[in-house]
Structures are given as C-alpha cells and as structure tokens.
Amino acid sequence: MRIKNIKDIASKIKDERKKQNLTQTQLAGLCNVGLRFIVDLEAGKATCQIGKVLLVLDVLGINLIMED
Numbered sequence: 747m748r749i750k751n752i753k754d755i756a757s758k759i760k761d762e763r764k765k766q767n768l769t770q771t772q773l774a775g776l777c778n779v780g781l782r783f784i785v786d787l788e789a790g791k792a793t794c795q796i797g798k799v800l801l802v803l804d805v806l807g808i809n810l811i812m813e814d
Contacts, residue, residue, distance in 0.1 A: 756790040759788060
C-alpha cells in the first residue's frame, strides 16, 4: 500500500483493528495510550505523535516499509 498522507495510515489502522475484532478502547489499552489518541488517529488527525503511531502499527502487526 502506498501511503500518501495520514488518512491512508488512519484507514489501514482502523481496518486492521476491526479485522482483529478490537474496540478502540481495547487497542488503546494494548498500546498504553489514551482512547482520545486512537480516536484522533483513526480520524486522520495530522498532529498525532509519530512515535505513538508507530507503536499502534506494531501492536496491530502492520509493517511500515520505507523505500527510496
């Protein structure tokens, strides 16, 4: 999947969370972040902290690969 913006990441995270039958609250607990962060992330809020975004991707088993 080519990522063009935060909305692309948000969509992938939301889809994977639902695929794993997790609520936003459950995912927040697994990632040790607040529910508000997950809600904002899935909404594509551009100011989400990249470190926490990477943590959520890791918890969901989503690999992020960068190429040049």
